[in-house]
Amino acid sequence: MTYKPHSSHWGAFSAAAVGDRIDVVPHPDDPCPSPILDNLRDAPGHRSRVRKPAFRKGWLDGGPGPDTRRGSDGYVELEWDEAIPLIAAELTRVEREYGPGRVFGGSYGWSSARRFHHAQSQVHRLLNTALGGYVSSYGTYSAGAAQAIMPHVIGGLDKVARTDDLWGELATTTELVVAFGGMPVRNAMVSAGGVSRHVALPSMTAAHRRGARFVMFSPLRDDMPAEVEAEWHANLPLTDTAIMLGLAHVLITEGLADRAFLDRYCVGFDRLADYVTGKSDGVAKTPEWAEEISGIDADALRELARAMAARRTLVTVSNSLQRAEFGEQPVWMGIALAALTGQIGQPGGGFSYSLGAIGNVGKRALGVPIPTLNQGKNGVGDFIPVARITDLLLNPGATLEFNGKVLTYPDIRLVYWAGGNPFHHHQDLSRLRAGFARPDTIIVHEQFWTATARHADIVLPATMTLERDDIGASQNDTKMIAMKQVVAPQAGARDDFEIFADLAGALGRRDAFTGGRTQREWLAGKYVPAPAAAPPPGRHRAALVGILGKGGASPPPGAPPGARRGVLLCSGSPRAAATRGPASRGPAAGPPFTSLHCAGHPKWFEPVEWLGGALAGTYPLQLVANQPANRLHSQLDFGAASAGRKLNGREVARIHPDDARARAIATGDTVRLFNGRGACLATAVVTEDVRPRVVQLSTGAWFTPAGTDDPTCLQGNPNVLTRDVGTSRLAQGCCGQLTLVDVERFDGEAPAVDPYAPPLARG
Numbered sequence: 001m002t003y004k005p006h007s008s009h010w011g012a013f014s015a016a017a018v019g020d021r022i023d024v025v026p027h028p029d030d031p032c033p034s035p036i037l038d039n040l041r042d043a044p045g046h047r048s049r050v051r052k053p054a055f056r057k058g059w060l061d062g063g064p065g066p067d068t069r070r071g072s073d074g075y076v077e078l079e080w081d082e083a084i085p086l087i088a089a090e091l092t093r094v095e096r097e098y099g100p101g102r103v104f105g106g107s108y109g110w111s112s113a114r115r116f117h118h119a120q121s122q123v124h125r126l127l128n129t130a131l132g133g134y135v136s137s138y139g140t141y142s143a144g145a146a147q148a149i150m151p152h153v154i155g156g157l158d159k160v161a162r163t164d165d166l167w168g169e170l171a172t173t174t175e176l177v178v179a180f181g182g183m184p185v186r187n188a189m190v191s192a193g194g195v196s197r198h199v200a201l202p203s204m205t206a207a208h209r210r211g212a213r214f215v216m217f218s219p220l221r222d223d224m225p226a227e228v229e230a231e232w233h234a235n236l237p238l239t240d241t242a243i244m245l246g247l248a249h250v251l252i253t254e255g256l257a258d259r260a261f262l263d264r265y266c267v268g269f270d271r272l273a274d275y276v277t278g279k280s281d282g283v284a285k286t287p288e289w290a291e292e293i294s295g296i297d298a299d300a301l302r303e304l305a306r307a308m309a310a311r312r313t314l315v316t317v318s319n320s321l322q323r324a325e326f327g328e329q330p331v332w333m334g335i336a337l338a339a340l341t342g343q344i345g346q347p348g349g350g351f352s353y354s355l356g357a358i359g360n361v362g363k364r365a366l367g368v369p370i371p372t373l374n375q376g377k378n379g380v381g382d383f384i385p386v387a388r389i390t391d392l393l394l395n396p397g398a399t400l401e402f403n404g405k406v407l408t409y410p411d412i413r414l415v416y417w418a419g420g421n422p423f424h425h426h427q428d429l430s431r432l433r434a435g436f437a438r439p440d441t442i443i444v445h446e447q448f449w450t451a452t453a454r455h456a457d458i459v460l461p462a463t464m465t466l467e468r469d470d471i472g473a474s475q476n477d478t479k480m481i482a483m484k485q486v487v488a489p490q491a492g493a494r495d496d497f498e499i500f501a502d503l504a505g506a507l508g509r510r511d512a513f514t515g516g517r518t519q520r521e522w523l524a525g526k527y528v529p530a531p532a533a534a535p536p537p538g539r540h541r542a543a544l545v546g547i548l549g550k551g552g553a554s555p556p557p558g559a560p561p562g563a564r565r566g567v568l569l570c571s572g573s574p575r576a577a578a579t580r581g582p583a584s585r586g587p588a589a590g591p592p593f594t595s596l597h598c599a600g601h602p603k604w605f606e607p608v609e610w611l612g613g614a615l616a617g618t619y620p621l622q623l624v625a626n627q628p629a630n631r632l633h634s635q636l637d638f639g640a641a642s643a644g645r646k647l648n649g650r651e652v653a654r655i656h657p658d659d660a661r662a663r664a665i666a667t668g669d670t671v672r673l674f675n676g677r678g679a680c681l682a683t684a685v686v687t688e689d690v691r692p693r694v695v696q697l698s699t700g701a702w703f704t705p706a707g708t709d710d711p712t713c714l715q716g717n718p719n720v721l722t723r724d725v726g727t728s729r730l731a732q733g734c735c736g737q738l739t740l741v742d743v744e745r746f747d748g749e750a751p752a753v754d755p756y757a758p759p760l761a762r763g
């Protein structure tokens, strides 16, 4: 038996086929491997694999066109040589009748960790080289709001979060960590592109042993690892900005703010101070004001603010806070709070975004670019902020404000998706379903019969990562991994590259897509990092070329980035902050800022769906729909680690004893979570690890509607409940994290629907 090196978004490993299972051994250098590796063991041969090109019966019978049967129709399997000409003909029809500007190829999704078989890059390359382009998407579901606001106020997200060795500084230097949204180690297990060493927990425990104090604001106790004995402030969700303002009030009014730092490196302190003290709006943002909104004791806030001024303090803001209405504000106010302490740019101090929330954040970047597949040139300029997909499909011709621009939604006739699962990642799935009924044709490449595959007209079986060779690399991981094929492709599965090459061939554009190379040739040495105009320096080139043959590489880390200090505390000229002071490498120039649904300084806006608002009278519990601990998003939902944390075959919904008692709910009961948008079933676990009036249900269970006309999800996918609106006109990020719901015990008989059975047409 030969174990071969491989990699995933949740860790590097070696694997061998043992009978029809995969044995997986974590990378020997990983101090804290992820349990998610267990999900791979039964994956290649799982019964939910897509085995052949599958065509929706209604599409085959009736041809392209809008169809509400998407999601409930059966599929007919065809051979590859029948499928490719049919798809090429449909692409040609859409291209001729409408042009590429009516094709949505944004195709968001994490797919698998690898550089060449990167599904999104592959589909973009196909659409660019064979059709002339596609309507694209901008940003991520992970960090849409932060991505938009940070360049205006401090600098690009990646530059702030992904250049320095913050984990090392935390372990050795930080004295006080103030973590808004916590630092959930389960999330740090995962990083796009792969992570060969999980260092979050070891760094945090080293800091704890040294005496560092950890303070967390979150409705969930386990958003901080138990090992660091964090002080848990269980605030009402969506109130972190108010808490930060209360802390700022103490720093400003007690003369603890670092005026020298603010004068030298920041723009707009006086206006922020006027807002915090109430001079500009008549409301002082005192700790008592913050307590009334957040439920956190004012004296505790006062003590914390004083400690922040006295000690080396790191303020962290997790991704989760900004995946909500006005999600830009806690990010901006977190930066402002750190600026008030004057510690931005000091080792182990200042501000960090999403430290502990994504595996490779807080690690020094590599000194060489990682390989990427050149996607070609997109001839279509239209794009959407990624989380506006349903609006795009439902509202052709409508306009949208985004980051200072006004966008118009094109009328999409064809959707091409590879490597993502919008019926996992998007909000308000009934609305998404209505959107997916509108195009003429939807084509999806998938390995498994996910809900997205079940809403497509054409589903093409893609290989799994374990079935092909590739290079695993991430800009913030020290290792590039030679990912070797562990098992042969199952049934009719083919690599995305091979599928697209044949499709491009049928469109008369094979060489344009393949560049005249086989995938072996792409991988074996000719595969150079993009952009081609900036190849790596000669001495590093050897590390990148021919990695597969060498079994991997450990390229050198980049140079330390130097201090980052320029901060915009209220609207003004971003350039002004950027030019302040010698160590400043601050905000990039951006569009005018006051017009972007911001007050001109960070501010607490009252959201619609929070426990202090009117809607809480109808739906009195706040659903926290966070990332799962036992799988990446929806991937391999059937795997051992994922299934092992379900209860009675459903996702677990955690609820506080007070709320459970009021509803006669006990651990193990089936419960129904509902609001005006939909409902799902889950199994209750009653626990004091969630604060009262909060219920927590992780994302990722495969959407399994109870019936054709009943979208109640039997497995517990929270996105049937979440609200499909943008965070604000600035970012239009996704608001999937926090939603108002109610919960009741479900005593009925749930229909028996198998979420993993292939939906093949009978007869």
Ligand code: PGD
Pocket: 108, 109, 110, 111, 112, 117, 119, 141, 142, 143, 323, 418, 419, 420, 421, 422, 424, 425, 426, 445, 446, 447, 448, 450, 462, 463, 464, 465, 496, 625, 626, 627, 632, 633, 634, 635, 636, 699, 718, 719, 722, 736, 737
């Ligand atoms: P995945 O489950 O990773 O979810 O959304 P995303 O769509 O990325 O989907 C990837 C799909 O790609 C899987 O179905 C997998 O089988 C397929 N795949 C894997 N490898 C390949 C390949 O090589 N080729 C092809 N063709 N397919 C492949 C994630 C998104 O969800 C993200 S990033 C976040 S942060 C959001 N988080 C939340 C949240 O906190 N709360 C809510 N309510 N909703 C969220 N949605 C978002």
